[in-house]
Amino acid sequence: MKHYYLKQQESFTLRPVQPFHFDGTFCKPSHFPSRDRAFEKGMYWQSLRFGRRLLGIEMSDVGTVASPRIEVKVFGASPLGQGLNGLKKELEKRFDLRADISGFDALAERDQLLRPVQERWKGMRVSVHTSLYEFLVVATVLQNATVRRSVQMLDNMFNNYGSCVAFSDKKLAAFWLPASIIRKGESRLRELKVGYRSNMLLRQAQAFVGAEFREDDLRRMATRDLKARLLQLYGVGPASVGYLLFEVFKRYGVCDYLSPWELKIYSRLLFDEEVVKMERLLDEMEMRWGRWKMLAAHYLFEDLFWQRQRSKIPWLEELIRL
DNA sequence: CATCAGGGCCCTG
DNA sequence: CAGGGCCCTGAT
Numbered sequence: 001m002k003h004y005y006l007k008q009q010e011s012f013t014l015r016p017v018q019p020f021h022f023d024g025t026f027c028k029p030s031h032f033p034s035r036d037r038a039f040e041k042g043m044y045w046q047s048l049r050f051g052r053r054l055l056g057i058e059m060s061d062v063g064t065v066a067s068p069r070i071e072v073k074v075f076g077a078s079p080l081g082q083g084l085n086g087l088k089k090e091l092e093k094r095f096d097l098r099a100d101i102s103g104f105d106a107l108a109e110r111d112q113l114l115r116p117v118q119e120r121w122k123g124m125r126v127s128v129h130t131s132l133y134e135f136l137v138v139a140t141v142l143q144n145a146t147v148r149r150s151v152q153m154l155d156n157m158f159n160n161y162g163s164c165v166a167f168s169d170k171k172l173a174a175f176w177l178p179a180s181i182i183r184k185g186e187s188r189l190r191e192l193k194v195g196y197r198s199n200m201l202l203r204q205a206q207a208f209v210g211a212e213f214r215e216d217d218l219r220r221m222a223t224r225d226l227k228a229r230l231l232q233l234y235g236v237g238p239a240s241v242g243y244l245l246f247e248v249f250k251r252y253g254v255c256d257y258l259s260p261w262e263l264k265i266y267s268r269l270l271f272d273e274e275v276v277k278m279e280r281l282l283d284e285m286e287m288r289w290g291r292w293k294m295l296a297a298h299y300l301f302e303d304l305f306w307q308r309q310r311s312k313i314p315w316l317e318e319l320i321r322l
Numbered sequence: 323c324a325t326c327a328g329g330g331c332c333c334t335g
Numbered sequence: 336c337a338g339g340g341c342c343c344t345g346a347t
Binding site for chain 1: 338342
C-alpha cells in the first residue's frame with residue numbers, strides 16, 4: 001500500500017442551510033465502520049478521491065445549529081486552485097448541506113415518535129462520505145456477510161488497491177480508482193477473500209471507468225428512472241438500491257424494501273413488536289411520514305444507535321451480528 | 323470434525 | 336415468483 005504525506009494547501013468555510021447538526025451529520029453510529037474517516041465531537045476527517053487527486057479533508061464545527069459554519073482544511077500534494085469550488089460543491093452534496101428539510105421539521109413537530117428525537121438531532125442530514133462507486137463497493141461487501149467479515153473484505157481491498165494518507169495527525173486509508181481493480185484482474189479479487197462478490201466488484205469497476213455511470217448525471221434524474229438505472233448495475237438488488245437512493249442520492253421518500261434485521265428494528269420502534277409483516281410496516285411509514293418517510297426512519301435509526309453507544313440495548317445487540 | 327447462516331443477488335425452472 | 340447456489344468465516 002502506498003503512503004502519502006499530504007500538506008495543507010487551502011481552506012474555506014461552508015455555510016449549511018440552517019438548522020444544521022454537525023455531529024449528527026458527520027457521525028452515523030449505525031454506519032459500517034471504515035478506516036478512511038475519523039470523528040470526534042465537533043471534528044471530522046476523511047480521505048477523498050477528487051478526480052485523480054488524493055486529498056485529506058478536515059472539518060470543524062465553528063457555528064451553531066441556528067447559525068451553522070464549517071471550517072474546511074484541504075490537504076494534498078498541490079493546491080487545487082480553480083478546482084476548489086468543485087470540491088466545495090461535492091462536499092455540499094455528499095453531506096446534503098444545501099438541503100431544505102423544513103418540511104420534515106414541521107412534520108416531526110407533530111409526530112409522537114419523532115418529536116423527542118428531533119429535540120436531540122434537529123438539523124441532522126443524510127450523509128455519505130464516499131462517491132457512488134465507493135459506496136457501491138461497501139454495499140457489495142455488506143451482502144450476505146457479518147459486519148466483521150465485511151470489514152475484513154474492505155480492509156483487504158484498501159491494502160491491495162488503495163493507499164494510506166497522513167495529514168493533520170491522522171492516518172487514514174483511501175479508496176482506489178476503479179481502473180486498479182480491472183488492472184489487477186479477478187484472480188486478485190479472489191485472493192482477497194471477497195468470494196462470489198469478485199465478479200460483481202469487477203463489473204462495477206468496469207461500469208465506472210467509462211462514462212457509463214456518471215454520478216453527476218444520475219443526481220439530476222427523476223427517482224423512478226434513477227432506480228431503474230441503478231438496478232442495471234450488476235450486484236445491485238432491492239436492498240442495495242434502497243441504500244443508494246436514500247443515502248447517496250438523498251431521496252427522502254423512498255422505502256420499498258427492508259432487510260430482515262432492519263424490519264425487526266423498525267417493528268420495535270413503530271409497533272413495539274418483535275417483528276411485523278414488511279407490508280404493514282411500509283404502509284405505516286407511508287401513512288405517517290409520506291414523502292419524508294425514509295428520512296424519518298433514518299432519524300429514529302440513528303438516534304437508537306447513538307443511545308446504544310451510551311448503554312447497550314439488549315434486543316438491539318441480538319440483531320447486530322458482529 | 324460437520325453444518326449453517328450471515329446487514330443479497332443472480333439465475334433458473 | 337420461489338428457491339438454490341454462491342465465497343468465505345466464525346459460531347455451534
